[in-house]
Structure formats: C-alpha cells, structure tokens
Amino acid sequence: MLIRLATVSSLALGIAAPALAAGPEQTATQPDVMVAAPAPAKPKLMFTLRGGVASNPEYFGSDENAIGADLGFSFNYLSLRNGRTFGNPDPWADSMGLTFGGSFRFIEERKTDDFNELAGLNDIDAAAELGVSMRYGTEHFAAFGEVRRGFGGHEGWVGEVGADAILRPTDRLRLSMGPRLFFGDDAYSDTYFGITAAESSAALPAYDPDGGMVSAGVEFGARYQINDVWGLEGAVTWEKFTDDAADSPIVQQGSDEQWGVRFGVTRVFSIGG
Known part of the structure; x- marks a missing residue:
C-alpha cells in the first residue's frame, strides 16, 4: 500500500515635535525628523499538512485493496531575512508558470506470509x-x-x-482531472514484478522484467476550502500496468488494473513573520 504530500516587515518612524508658537519677532525652529532604519524582515514559513484515510492495492498487482493512513505535505511559502521569497503567501492559490520542488513517495513493505498467492517470494x-x-x-x-x-x-x-484540466465551480472548490504515466528502471521492475529462479514455483514461474513504462492511468482530485486554514481534499486514481509489468506472473494472478481512493483534512501552518 502506498502513502502518497506575505513578507512581513516593520518600519519605525520618529515623530517630529510640533513647531512652537512664534510671535511677530520670534521664529520657531523645526527639529529634524528622525527615521529609524527598517527592521530586518522576520523569516516566515507556511506549509500544509494532510491527514486522512486511503484505500490502495495491498501490493503492486493485487486484486484487493487495504485501508490505511493518508498523509501528505506541501510547501506553500518561505520568506528569508534578506528579503528573498519562495512560493506563494496565499496557501490556497496554485503556483503559476514554471516552478520546482521536491517529490516523495512511501511504499509499505510486502510480506509474503500475508498473501497466500505470493508464497515462496522474498519479503x-x-x-x-x-x-x-x-x-x-x-x-x-x-x-x-x-x-x-x-x-x-x-x-x-x-x-x-x-x-490536469482544472475547474473552479466556486471560489472555494477546485476540481482537477488528467492522465498519469509512471516509469521505473530495471532495479524497480525487478523488485516488484520480477521472480528469481530460487523464488519460482508452478504458480509463479521465474520472470526477469525490463524497466520502462510501468503503468498508465488517470486521477480525479477535489479540494474544498473551509476557511483560511482548514480544508478537505480527496482523489480517485486508476492505473493499468503496461509492458513487462503487465506480463509479470505476480500481476497476472492478481489484477493489472489498480484503483485508489483517498480523503483527508488539510491544515495550513504558519511559522514566524
């Protein structure tokens, strides 16, 4: 099962003393205005955490799903003391143009003792x-x-x-839908779809897959903003194994179509500023 994640500155101003009242033969002296140097901007970090439940295949190629935790993290915004900023201070706004970031995925262990159909395979x-x-x-x-x-x-x-094609029926609701293509090298394919001679059996013959395209699918996602910091987020995914992954005996005894559903609550956090 998979577990899929305004610059604030201050300015202090001196206050000029009022001019003294002057008679016909008197003059008032205006004191110099004292302006303090701008205070350094405080660093600020904004990010969003998601927690909920998900239903995903028990292993790659399984025809049954398991219920588990859904956890996610997304970076929103960072302002540094030197004035440089990254991201968008509005955590609900999509990034426009070209942006770069990190990527993370967690894959749970596969223990063959838990699945009779995988008897003989290594954990x-x-x-x-x-x-x-x-x-x-x-x-x-x-x-x-x-x-x-x-x-x-x-x-x-x-x-x-x-x-993804993106629709916004309301200011708070965002819908998205689009295709996905997933690739893996030889090491990845051997791990999850290969069967060594020592592991092979009549039900699961030896198989040495090559890397390449592993699956193709589609994802439908929805996000709803409850208020400035709380939201709801969910997605439905479908993928079909292709090429060597689809020909694996592990997949053929199970299913080459994989469905996933997740739903969680999101919370925006702001630190500093």
Whole structure:
C-alpha cells in the first residue's frame, strides 16, 4: 500500500515635535525628523499538512485493496531575512508558470506470509522515494514531471509525468482531472514484478522484467476550502500496468488494473513573520 504530500516587515518612524508658537519677532525652529532604519524582515514559513484515510492495492498487482493512513505535505511559502521569497503567501492559490520542488513517495513493505498467492517470494522492505519535481501551471491547466530515487525496499529510479484540466465551480472548490504515466528502471521492475529462479514455483514461474513504462492511468482530485486554514481534499486514481509489468506472473494472478481512493483534512501552518 502506498502513502502518497506575505513578507512581513516593520518600519519605525520618529515623530517630529510640533513647531512652537512664534510671535511677530520670534521664529520657531523645526527639529529634524528622525527615521529609524527598517527592521530586518522576520523569516516566515507556511506549509500544509494532510491527514486522512486511503484505500490502495495491498501490493503492486493485487486484486484487493487495504485501508490505511493518508498523509501528505506541501510547501506553500518561505520568506528569508534578506528579503528573498519562495512560493506563494496565499496557501490556497496554485503556483503559476514554471516552478520546482521536491517529490516523495512511501511504499509499505510486502510480506509474503500475508498473501497466500505470493508464497515462496522474498519479503520486500518498506521503501522511501526521494526526488525533485517540475510543474507548469495556469489558471485552468497544469502539467508536471517527477524523478525519484528509491531507498530501502528498492534502490531504483522512477519517474512520473502528468497533466490536469482544472475547474473552479466556486471560489472555494477546485476540481482537477488528467492522465498519469509512471516509469521505473530495471532495479524497480525487478523488485516488484520480477521472480528469481530460487523464488519460482508452478504458480509463479521465474520472470526477469525490463524497466520502462510501468503503468498508465488517470486521477480525479477535489479540494474544498473551509476557511483560511482548514480544508478537505480527496482523489480517485486508476492505473493499468503496461509492458513487462503487465506480463509479470505476480500481476497476472492478481489484477493489472489498480484503483485508489483517498480523503483527508488539510491544515495550513504558519511559522514566524
């Protein structure tokens, strides 16, 4: 199962003393206005956390889903003391134009003792994938690409590209839908879809898949803003394994179509400023 994540400154001003009343033969002296130097801007960080429940396949190729936690993190905005800023101070606004960020995915362990149909296969430890992402967004369209490297359960490289059409029926409701393509190298494919000679059996013969496109699918997402800091977010995903992944005996004894559903509550956090 997968677990999928205003600059404030102050200015102090001196206050000029009022001019003294002057008679016909008197003059009033206006004191100099004292202006303090601008105080350094305080660093400020804004981010959003999501927590909820999700239903995902029990393992890649399973024909049954399991219920688990849905956790997510997204970076919104950062202002530094030197005045540089990153992101958008409005946590509910989409980034426009070309932006770069991080990418993370967590894959739970696969213990074959939990699945009779996988008897004889080795266990696979949990894996964390870390990488970078690139996104181009407009008011009603967004496209993205991500590259990650696995640590733990697999040591391979994966990538994902996708695009979304975006609708905004109201100021608080955002809907998105678009295609997804997922890729993995030989190390990734061997880990989750391969079967070594030592693991093979009559039900699961030896199989050595190559890397390439792993799956193609679509995602429908929805987000609703309750107030300035709280929101609701959910998504439905469908993907179909392709090429060598689809031909794996692990997938053929299960299902080459994978459905996922998640729903969570989001909370915006602001630190500093």
